[in-house]
Amino acid sequence: MSNYKEITDRIKSRMMENGWNSNDAQNSFGHAEKDKLNYLMDLHATFSYWSSVYNENDLEELKKYKVPQSVIEFYQDYEPKGNIPVFGGIVLFELETIKEYNSSFTTDGYLIKYGVITIGNTIGGNLICIDLNQINDGEPRVIGVDSNITMYNDDEQRIEFMGGDYEEDVILLSYEVLKDNVPIIAKTFSEFLQNIASENPEYKSIEAKYF
Template sequence: MVKLNKIVNKFKINFVKNGIDPDEVNKAFGKANLDDLECLTDLFGVFSKSSTFYKEDDLETLKKYNVPDVVVDFYRNFEPQNLPALSGGIRLMALESIKEENSSAVPSLYFIKYGLLTIATTIGGHVICIDLNRINNNEPSVVIADYSFCSYNDELDVIECINVPDEIADNYSDDEPIILSYSLIKNCLPQISVSFSDFLTNLANEKYEDIETEYLLS
């Protein structure tokens, strides 16, 4: 908790430095509503009901995932509330926005089944996710995905990856769909931080200058 306090205080110092009214700065983070927090503490219960794409049975995989305590503690005590864009053009989401994004927005609603939870977006509409499959020292890694990475193919009734590195695409024939899987997610989505707290620290220290240019395909 001490580390999270230091990170949030650094954010607030930056906001004041950038000319935001101190009264507004004090409203930038706040205690979460416990009902809203369920989108982190009860993934299956929330998203099996709220997903606009998957049926409840499709999301049985979510029962095996637990969002690590450091993530839950951050949102419980310091939920982002109407934050301005941060370094690199990154916007941290409030809990209600996290629920809506992962229930109904592309590509986040496709990722949720595979244990990725979008927690932020970029100016260009790309998404930043915690990967609950890759936990190190009780923290998830953080990855970024191009908004055009995958889409639903109505004709084939599959989620098709359409914006992948050449070395991945070369493994498929021209008329063969690249069907979304966790293996593809792991091999295609760039990791921007080894842990959630390091991601927040990098944001607070303004280390991300242009995250889209640095990490995404041109």
Template sequence: MTTEKNNSYEEQHHRMADMNSIVQKIKQTLLSDGMDTTEVDEAFAEAKLNDLTILTDLYGTFREGFVNDNDANLENLKKYSVPEGVVDFYRNFEPNSLPPLSGGVVLLGLEAIKGENSTASPSMYLLKHGLLTFATTIGGHVIGMDLKDMQNNEPRVVIADYSFCSYNEDLQVVECVHVPDEVANYYSDDEPIVLSYDVIKECLPQVAASFSTFLIKLADEEFENIEREYLVG
């Protein structure tokens, strides 16, 4: 084995050890909350190989599921990739019918990620701009990894109100309708706030600087009520 391959193996092993400790901490909390031991053991499982393509081939996975595709944003999916460290998490610890965790966060399994990002608003619109929803909240809001904003090869994590944007049939654009006042004030009353990555950056609160940091916060139960803490009232 070459030095480069050996280093890669060691890095992957270290990553998995860290993820394993995070998952074990979440499992311990589930047990403390009264969840059945068998259910806890099944709460995270190795993903099916075919299901991993949901993360490794975004364009191939989602190109058939979109409606209202009158723009070129769908092609942007070819530019985005989920980092290997994130894929590793799902490869080894795919969430499986988990109850809400710290702060009311619900981690989605791979098939649920596919369904959410294919047909649900606002996820299906955010995906075209590089945000992949991987969790939801009790109130139906969405939490996504920003594949356009990486630190140390990990995406930052943001939250979006379920009513953040929707398709405007009259104007044939995806319009942002639930935005902070400081953003809305830049636009006239009759001017639509068309969804773009710049608008996303201005509007969506960051809840963690990286995917692994988000999982650590979940495991450490740092979120009390993620909706109340981060979303516009």
């Protein structure tokens, strides 16, 4: 398992080098409240209740998804506090914001049905997500999703995919469509955090590189 303490300590050091108050930087990660940690530990119960998009029957598939223990342990001990802006204009969400974003009537909230969880965003408002369909070494991969890649069709009451190169007039959102049209930000969740901590040059211009 990754050394999350080492990773978060490096991020805090970078924050202070960039002008953050020492106390604010040191308190930027911390233990999660148990009830909020349950947002990730029981996805179906959380989002079938909170979602503005889907009802309980729509989210039956969420019962098959489980956030890996390695990710749970990060949020348990090192939850980002107050939605932290880090290297590359990336913002890491705290658990309450993860719940809110993945319940909203926007692209963020549309993805949860497919086991794709928004955990942050970029300075341009695009989404950073963990993909529970693709597990590598016990961890989900991290993908980027353009916040404008979907549209809710009020007349047809359906979610349509607006990206990609398709000949059809209407493409409905599905995981198969999504996975073929989004960039991979990191092969694993811990690699994503390591890249932030080490200020990987690919993340410096994340909007230009991935979106």
